[in-house]
Amino acid sequence: xxxxxxxxxxxxxxxxxxxxxxxxxxxxxxxxxxxxxxxxxxxxxxxxxxxxxxxxxxxxxxxxxxxxxxxxxxxxxxxxxxxxxxxxxxxxxxxxxxxxxxxxxxxxxxxxx
Amino acid sequence: xxxxxxxxxxxxxxxxxxxxxxxxxxxxxxxxxxxxxxxxxxxxxxxxxxxxxxxxxxxxxxxxxxxxxxxxxxxxxxxxxxxxxxxxxxxxxxxxxxxxxxxxxxxxxxxx
Numbered sequence: 001x002x003x004x005x006x007x008x009x010x011x012x013x014x015x016x017x018x019x020x021x022x023x024x025x026x027x028x029x030x031x032x033x034x035x036x037x038x039x040x041x042x043x044x045x046x047x048x049x050x051x052x053x054x055x056x057x058x059x060x061x062x063x064x065x066x067x068x069x070x071x072x073x074x075x076x077x078x079x080x081x082x083x084x085x086x087x088x089x090x091x092x093x094x095x096x097x098x099x100x101x102x103x104x105x106x107x108x109x110x111x112x113x
Numbered sequence: 114x115x116x117x118x119x120x121x122x123x124x125x126x127x128x129x130x131x132x133x134x135x136x137x138x139x140x141x142x143x144x145x146x147x148x149x150x151x152x153x154x155x156x157x158x159x160x161x162x163x164x165x166x167x168x169x170x171x172x173x174x175x176x177x178x179x180x181x182x183x184x185x186x187x188x189x190x191x192x193x194x195x196x197x198x199x200x201x202x203x204x205x206x207x208x209x210x211x212x213x214x215x216x217x218x219x220x221x222x223x224x225x
Contacts, residue, residue: 034213043203043216100169103156
């Protein structure tokens with residue numbers, strides 16, 4: 001079975017600082033990996049996805065993530081945090097095809113002015 | 114193109130009642146998944162429909178059911194509502210799951 005573990009349910013960064021949200025996956029086959037963002041009382045929005053084409057994936061709003069097979073990680077980064085980045089972020093994994101998508105428990109990002 | 118539409122956005126029901134939530138996926142998407150989101154349990158998978166067939170099912174009691182119509186629109190039903198069913202119910206559609214889901218804004222259900 002596939003799963004993801006997000007380290008840290010809450011992360012605080014200063015405005016302009018590096019954002020690093022951690023995600024480790026477990027999958028018996030090459031996975032498809034995703035990061036989603038959720039703003040209060042909204043659905044989830046896809047930030048970026050890894051589908052084996054390239055290990056460094058660039059997404060929307062300046063976010064990127066690097067797939068590291070040796071570390072089974074897919075951490076999300078952004079060089080400089082903006083106030084508008086404050087939201088909850090979810091890592092997710094799928095085996096593709098007809099397999100369901102499994103989400104992590106989420107990390108709430110607080111940006112301090 | 115239009116996104117995933119969920120109706121209603123907010124709903125207040127009384128314990129013991131039943132409720133039906135609706136989801137219209139992105140045009141052309143045949144897969145619709147439903148998730149329940151609560152502060153304590155996070156995102157929990159309810160079920161997935163593809164071309165009117167339930168393809169995956171989560172670990173929820175039989176009070177939770179769903180269906181999908183030939184136009185890919187989906188409904189989920191919860192019977193005999195309990196206080197613990199209060200949650201944000203999210204619908205997600207997908208044309209190809211390797212490319213991820215597109216979520217609707219959700220239906221906020223409050224059971225009193």
